Structures are given as structure tokens and as C-alpha cells.
Amino acid sequence: MSHDRDNASFINRQSFIELDARERAKSLFDVGASRELLGPFDRVESPWLSMQGVTPQADDGCVVMKGKISGQAAVVVALEGAFQGGSMGEVSGAKLTAALDLACADNEKGIPTSAVMLLETGGVRLQEANLGLAAIAEIMASILALRKHAPVISVTAGPVGCFGGMSLAAGLSSYVVLTREARLGLNGPEVIEQESGVDEFDSSDRALIWAIHGGEQRYATGLADALVGDDTQEVADAIRRFIAKGVPPVHRSEQVALYRSRIAALDTSRQWEPRDLRATWGTSGSVGEKR
Amino acid sequence: MSEHTGIRGAVWFRALTGQASPMPGDPDSVLTADALLGEDNARFLCVVRDPHARFPCARDGQVGLEEAYTLATRVREVIEQDRNTIKRPIIAIVDVKSQAYGRREETAAIFLAAAAAADAYGSARLAGHPVITLVVGHALSGGFLTHGYQANRILAFDDDGVMIHAMHKEAAARITRRSVESLEQLGKTIAPLSYDILDYAKLGLLHKLLHVDSPENPSQQEIQNVREELIAAIQDARNSPVDLRNRLQSKEARETRKSSILTRSMLEAQWAEE
DSSP states (O other): OHHHHHHHHHHHOOOSTTSOHHHHHHHTSOTTOEEEESOGGGOOOOSSSGGGTOOOOTTTTEEEEEEEETTEEEEEEEEOTTSGGGOBOHHHHHHHHHHHHHHHHHHHTTOOEEEEEEOOBOSBOTTSHHHHHHHHHHHHHHHHHHTTTSOEEEEEOSSSOBOTTHHHHHHHSSEEEEETTOBBOSSOHHHHHHHHOTTTOOTTOHHHHHHHHBHHHHHHTTSOSEEEOSOHHHHHHHHHHHHHHOSOSSOGGGOHHHHHHHHHTSOTTSOOOGGGHHHHHGGGOOGGGOO | OGGGTTHHHHHHHHHHHSOOOOOTTSOTTEEEEEEEETTEEEEEEEEOOOTTOSSGGGSSSOBOHHHHHHHHHHHHHHHHHTTTSOOOOEEEEEEEOOBOOOHHHHHTTHHHHHHHHHHHHHHHHHHTOOEEEEEEEEEEHHHHHHTTTTOSEEEEEOSTTOEEESSOHHHHHHHTTOOHHHHHHHHHHSGGGOOOHHHHHTTTOOSEEEOOSOTTSOOHHHHHHHHHHHHHHHHHHHTSOSSSGGGGTSHHHHHHTHHHHHHHHHHHHHHHOO
């Protein structure tokens, strides 16, 4: 019987990963309580791509939606992993920064406004190189300013993952939500293999990649606050839960002494079995649960 | 070029602080010192090359796990100590190759370490500390995001030993399927792609370019000039908002980052509509 029920819930679930950025963003708001800002019809595109023979996109792969979640003001910014790998260019970066800054200003005016970032991104868009890197630095600054007032929640679902400079944006978030299909890390396997050699990281070793960067491992080592299924309702529920919790008493990226001591305790003379880290790091759980 | 990464950092750290050693308990790759700068006692930080670093992928001037958490510790210490007193300036001397590219680093979440260091710098800025970055050599990619890019003001030397970029040339060429030569050619017309510091200056992100004739062996006069520029930048930061809006307000930014400015103003207008 329970087998039938499991089948029914599996059939009824709506995949979050299969949605595009716009649908993902919309799915998180209260029904009928969202509107897109600076949408594709405004046609604010990257000015740098066409001069390099790359077709720009009318929303630059970044969807900003404002509305209500659990009846409270919120902004959701979703990166489109299908456009240039979700990479951050000048315009997509400015959209994300501006959305965070406007949410911050509303909080300062007494309108509590949370932010959700749907991060499906390889980091800097190399066709916009230095403006992408600068945009990420500004996004990080804006997260730091906003999260004093309201939670900034990042979600990575898959299949692109969250890499490069944008992994630092995830690291600064109040709460990190991942699926099993998500990967989170600074350097992707191919980059490490190129820079440090195949002995350091064999980028064809799928099992190794998931063992290190995979959502399950990140959650089990206390580096994410929720591990959810590929289900729109589950993602939305996790976000509602973290919005209700509010700003955590201490953010993960502020826990310097804890993590510094953990790094000091590691034996660097050999490579590690990633799973072994769970025993020592997994105990702290979610930032929301701490203290 | 990259074999010199970290040399200039150490030279300028010593020139400006008169010191050259890490604080007790810190790895040899992070130099921290408090030294007089004008009327301020400023905290200087610099990541340098440590061929004996505990982590094998962080032995060549990269910012790795230990470097990032040490920076975070030493910056947070200043925020804590100055909570009820005048906010000390924090000077990041930058000459970093990149972030560390290693399996151990990824496993132990270097993304969080880097975020923690950026958090410390950004939090110091928000708390009212003038955070000034002096790029004396390379400032690449995640290394710069970790150490330097959260500053109120960024100063850089203007010679060709200075490079600020999202990714080093060879890797950027490979990933965008171009030759290094065609990448360099593109940089001449597309400023954000360029590896030339004079083109970087066109983006409007810098507070000022400084010229030093011999950055690896500066004269007393050159050191004094740089010191005075730092003091002026501190003063400027103290008289300005603690956010990064100045990076969009320069003459160069109004030209090169037009799309950023347009995006912000349109989004703001639509945000207010109900």
C-alpha cells in the first residue's frame, strides 16, 4: 500500500529542475502574487555579446520577480542555466545587485522584504570577463548589506550547479537549499584538472565529483541548510520555512574560528575520502539550528 | 610573469609597514601588521607565496583555505577591537595568482572560506572601516574576490606587471575557444576582456592609478607617495557612503558601464510601481 502511495506522490510531484528560470521563480510566490521586473520585453541585453558573435538574450538570462511569499514581500532572482551556462554578465549581474539593493532599501523603510537567489551558474561570463567579476563583487556586497535586515536564501537545484565566483554568493547566504542533483563549489572539476593536473582531479570521475560537490555531501557536512527533492512544492516549503525563521543569529560565513579550526585539524599529506568529513563537520547542522 | 606573483606583495608590505612576518599562529602565506599611516594606525594584510604551505595547491601565491580563514580572522579582529572606538583603516595589499585549484580545497569548501574572507572585508566596510585595496601585482579571479574586491576604494599601479582579471589568459582562451593572440586582440576593442591595467581603468572601478618606476624596488620617495595616496583614499572613503556605489559613479563607469546604470534605474522605477 505504502508503495502505491509513494508512486502517487512521485507522479504528483512537479519537477523543479525541469522548469526554466521564469517558471522556477514564479512557482515560489503565493498564487497570483508576483510580477516580473525588467522582463524580456524591456530588452535590456548584454552590450558585449553581439560584438563577439554571440546572440544576446532579452533578459540576459536573469529573471527578477517581486511579490509575496507567505504574505510577506519578497524578491526572487533566478539565473537561467540554459543561457550561457547561467553565467554572470554586466546586465544579469546588475539585475541581481539592484534587486538585492532595492530589497535592502525597503527593509530600511520598514517593509520587511526577503530575497531568494536561484543560482544555476558557472560564475563569471568570460565574454564579459572583468565586468562579470566586478558584478559578482557587487552582488556579494549587496548580500552582506541585505542579510542584516532579512534572510537571503540561495537555492541550487541543477543541472548546472553553482560554481566560480557565484559560489561565494551562496556562501554568504543566510540559508542554502540544495537538491541531490545540485553541485556547489568554487572550482569545477575540469578547471582543477586543467590547472593542477589529472592526478589532482580526474574530471571524468563522476562518482568523485558528486562525492565532493554534490548536494547530499554539502548538506551532510553542514554546508547547506536543507536538502530537498526535485519537487516544486518541497523547494517552496523550504523557502517559506527559512523566511519564517528570519535572519539567523550568526551566518555560516561569520563562523571563522569554527571553520579555521576544522581546516587546521585536517591531514593535508593525503587526499581524503569526502564521506569521512561528515563525521566531524556534519554535527553542526543548519545555521538556523545553531545557538 | 606568474613566477613573480607574491614578490611585489611582500616588497610593498615591508615598505609600508616595516615588518615582514605573519602574526603568531598564522601561516607564512599571510602577512598582517598594524602600522602608522598618517594619523591612523592602519591594519595591513597581504597574501604572499609560501612554497612550504600545508596545502599543496596553495604553494605558489594562491589564496587557499588557510589564507582565506586567516584573512577573515585578522580582519574580524579589527572590527571587534574597534567596536567602540575610531575605525582603523584596513589596507589589502594585493598580488595574488588566483584561488587554489585543488581537490582538498573543494572537499573542505573553499567557496565558504573565500566567502568568509570577503564577508570580513565587506562587514568591516559596512561597520565604517575605510577598506582600501592596493593592487601591486596580480589580482585574479577568486583570489581577488577573496582578498581585495570588497574595498571602499581600489588603487592600482599602472605598469604591465599589474593584472586584474577574471581568469588568466591561457585558461580564458581555452574556455572561449580562442587563441591567446586573438584574445589579446579582442581586448584592444572590448575593454572588459583586456589584460591591460589601463583598459581595466576604463571600467571605472578603480579609485586611482598610481605610477611607480620600480615597483619591485621602490625608492623612499615612491613609498612616501604611495603612502600619501593611501591616506587620501582613506579620507575619501570616510567622507563617503559605505556601499560600493562609487564604482558606478566615475566618469569612466558612466561610459563603460552604461548598461549597469540603465539596468539599475529601470529596475528601480519598476520596483516602485504597484
